Amino acid sequence: MGVLQLSDPNTTDENATIGFLQDFVEKAGGCAVIDGGFATQLELHGASIKDPLWSALCLINNPHLISKVHLEYLEAGADIIVTSSYQATLPGFISRGLSQQQGEKLLEKSVKLATDARDLFWESLKNIANHTYNRALVAASVGSYGAYLADGSEYNGFYGDDVDLNKLKDFHRRRLQVLVESGPDLLAFETIPNKLETQAIVELLEEEDVRIPSWICFSTIDGVNAPSGESFADCIQVVNTSRRVAAVGINCAPPQFVHSLVQNFKKLTAKVIVVYPNSGETWDGVAKRWLPSKCFSDDKFNVLATRWRDAGAGLIGGCCRTTPSTIRDLSKVLKKSSVASNGTKDMV
Ligand SMILES: C[S+](C)CC[C@H](N)C(=O)O
Ligand SMILES: N[C@@H](CCS)C(=O)O
Numbered sequence: 001m002g003v004l005q006l007s008d009p010n011t012t013d014e015n016a017t018i019g020f021l022q023d024f025v026e027k028a029g030g031c032a033v034i035d036g037g038f039a040t041q042l043e044l045h046g047a048s049i050k051d052p053l054w055s056a057l058c059l060i061n062n063p064h065l066i067s068k069v070h071l072e073y074l075e076a077g078a079d080i081i082v083t084s085s086y087q088a089t090l091p092g093f094i095s096r097g098l099s100q101q102q103g104e105k106l107l108e109k110s111v112k113l114a115t116d117a118r119d120l121f122w123e124s125l126k127n128i129a130n131h132t133y134n135r136a137l138v139a140a141s142v143g144s145y146g147a148y149l150a151d152g153s154e155y156n157g158f159y160g161d162d163v164d165l166n167k168l169k170d171f172h173r174r175r176l177q178v179l180v181e182s183g184p185d186l187l188a189f190e191t192i193p194n195k196l197e198t199q200a201i202v203e204l205l206e207e208e209d210v211r212i213p214s215w216i217c218f219s220t221i222d223g224v225n226a227p228s229g230e231s232f233a234d235c236i237q238v239v240n241t242s243r244r245v246a247a248v249g250i251n252c253a254p255p256q257f258v259h260s261l262v263q264n265f266k267k268l269t270a271k272v273i274v275v276y277p278n279s280g281e282t283w284d285g286v287a288k289r290w291l292p293s294k295c296f297s298d299d300k301f302n303v304l305a306t307r308w309r310d311a312g313a314g315l316i317g318g319c320c321r322t323t324p325s326t327i328r329d330l331s332k333v334l335k336k337s338s339v340a341s342n343g344t345k346d347m348v
């Protein structure tokens with residue numbers, strides 16, 4: 001087994017910042033595996049998250065469950081784990097009576113729980129000969145403004161007439177600073193539903209001189225456009241202007257939309273394509289529950305995933321209601337075929 005050597009993600013050279021993720025994907029055999037649904041896995045372990053803070057409530061009440069879920073996904077073969085900060089925001093915590101300082105500590109904690117789990121898992125593999133795991137990266141989750149609103153608007157993109165570019169930048173700024181200072185390898189912007197928020201993120205990464213690579217993932221309801229109705233061509237044009245965004249794609253949309261979106265995104269950008277759809281169930285933002293619809297078995301999910309990889313996706317995982325079992329199978333399928341295609345087993 002060779003030693004994984006990647007470009008330095010904290011470099012001052014923006015090309016190398018993007019190169020770090022590209023190297024990682026390449027050394028994973030052309031496609032790296034992201035973890036699966038985080039909040040929904042916390043729920044499977046008994047966490048009660050029907051709350052405006054959703055999974056971020058566990059940062060206060062059940063941090064041990066967060067570590068447990070990270071470890072489950074690492075054992076399942078995830079090359080990248082995503083932190084529990086999707087709906088962890090300073091205004092969200094403050095509205096629950098916490099101070100700014102306590103809120104910032106919780107954001108730091110979300111990164112530390114993930115990096116500690118990654119380091120613990122990696123250490124535990126030291127004496128295991130010929131294992132095929134890679135040392136995982138930690139991506140700090142930055143949920144959309146709509147996620148914070150907790151009204152399902154990350155799936156419709158309508159933030160109201162009073163929300164402009166500066167308001168969105170102000171909303172994201174301090175959380176972004178705290179997360180970056182906490183030492184993740186990447187930033188994962190998730191379920192972005194419109195062009196305005198994309199613009200806010202791209203400007204903020206520049207203004208804050210963020211030196212770790214980011215991915216930006218959109219949600220979609222019709223499988224064609226962003227939830228706001230704006231075209232992905234328009235949204236990705238904004239992403240393409242950024243030297244700090246290494247990957248762009250889709251998360252938390254149904255699996256059946258993903259193949260044509262990967263094909264479309266490949267035409268729109270040279271960045272890495274990242275996809276991690278949900279199980280195919282639909283979120284009822286008012287009742288705060290998942291409605292059964294076209295739910296995919298792990299087998300079906302994996303058949304589709306090889307098509308996404310073959311269409312050019314470089315990062316593939318699962319979102320809500322996918323589980324460690326989905327990721328275990330995904331990892332086997334994607335890594336098995338990468339052995340066949342490039343002759344190397346892993347990048348450890
Ligand atoms: C990705 S959705 C299922 C997350 C939860 C939503 N923001 C809510 O709070 O209702
Ligand atoms: N990373 C988040 C995304 C929710 S859409 C989670 O898996 O809970």
Ligand SMILES: [Zn+2]
Pocket residue numbers: 251252278319320
């Ligand atoms: Zn999701």
